[in-house]
Amino acid sequence: MGGHSPPGLPVAVIESSALQGTEHCHDFYELVFIRSGCGVNLIEGRPYPMLGGDVLLMRPDDVHSFRSEPGFSLVNVIFTAELFAPRDWAELIALPGLNRFLDTVQAEVPHKLALAPDDARTADRLCRLMLEELTRKQAGFHAQVRAQMTEFLVLLARAQAAYGGSALHSLPASGPITEALAILHRDFRSQIRVADLAATVGLTPNWFGEQFRQRTGLGVLDYLARLRVEEARRLIETDRRPLLDLALDVGFSDPGYFTRLFRRITGMTPRAYRALVRTE
Structure with a gap:
C-alpha cells in the first residue's frame, strides 16, 4: 500500500x-x-x-x-x-x-x-x-x-x-421527539406545520423546537427540508422523469425553491447532480 x-x-x-x-x-x-x-x-x-x-x-x-x-x-x-x-x-x-x-x-x-x-x-x-x-x-x-x-x-x-444510506434517521428511542420523527419520515411529502406537529406529540411549539434541535442538531423545518432533498437525490439517481415531477413527488410545489434548497444542502443544482449520473 x-x-x-x-x-x-x-x-x-x-x-x-x-x-x-x-x-x-x-x-x-x-x-x-x-x-x-x-x-x-x-x-x-x-x-x-x-x-x-x-x-x-x-x-x-x-x-x-x-x-x-x-x-x-x-x-x-x-x-x-x-x-x-x-x-x-x-x-x-x-x-x-x-x-x-x-x-x-x-x-x-x-x-x-x-x-x-x-x-x-x-x-x-x-x-x-x-x-x-x-x-x-x-x-x-x-x-x-x-x-x-x-x-x-x-x-x-x-x-x-x-x-440505511439516508443522511437522516429516526433515532431509536421512545418519547415525543421520536414520535415526531416517525411522522416526518412518513409524511415528509405532505405540508407539515411545526405547531401542528408539536400539538400531535403533546408539546408546546417552543419546547418542541428546543427538544427537537437538541436531539437531531437541526430545526424541524431544516430536518424536513433535508429529508425531502435526500429523497430527491435518490430519485434523481434512479428516475428519469423531469426534475419538476421529482420535486413535486418529494413535497416541493415551487421548483425555484426546490433548486435553491437542493443547492444549499448539496452544493449543486438538481440539474447538475443529474448530469453527474448521466455522463457515465
Whole structure:
C-alpha cells in the first residue's frame, strides 16, 4: 500500500483532491470519505454520485474509477482484514449493517452510504486522527490506529443499520421527539406545520423546537427540508422523469425553491447532480 502505511500495519490513510482516477481494482478494501465537492465513482459498472459526507466502499477486486469537479476533497482509507485479530474481524463483519459492506462473498453490496451530519463530522475526525498517528508514529500508534479504525467501521455499521444510506434517521428511542420523527419520515411529502406537529406529540411549539434541535442538531423545518432533498437525490439517481415531477413527488410545489434548497444542502443544482449520473 502507498501513503501512510508503516511496515506491519496493513492500513493507509491518504488525503486527496484528485479530479479523476482510471479504472482499476486491488486486493484490499478501500473506504473513501468525501469531505467536500462532488463527483462520480463508477463501481462495477454502476455510477455513484458523490457529495460531502458520503462514504464509498470498494471491496477487493471491485473494478472502479472516478471523476470529480474542482473543489473536490476526499480521504482514502485502505486496509486489509489482517489489520485486526481474526476474532475481532469476524465480529466486525457480522455486525448488522456492516456485513453487507465487507463480506466479499455477497454479490449485491450497498457501495455508498450518505452519513448524517454528526456522523460525517465523526468520520472526518477519525480520519484526521488516524492520519496523525500514522504520520507521527509515536509509541503505541499501532494500537491507536486499530482502535480508531474499529471505531470508524462501527460508526458505518450503526449508520447503515439505523438509516440505511439516508443522511437522516429516526433515532431509536421512545418519547415525543421520536414520535415526531416517525411522522416526518412518513409524511415528509405532505405540508407539515411545526405547531401542528408539536400539538400531535403533546408539546408546546417552543419546547418542541428546543427538544427537537437538541436531539437531531437541526430545526424541524431544516430536518424536513433535508429529508425531502435526500429523497430527491435518490430519485434523481434512479428516475428519469423531469426534475419538476421529482420535486413535486418529494413535497416541493415551487421548483425555484426546490433548486435553491437542493443547492444549499448539496452544493449543486438538481440539474447538475443529474448530469453527474448521466455522463457515465
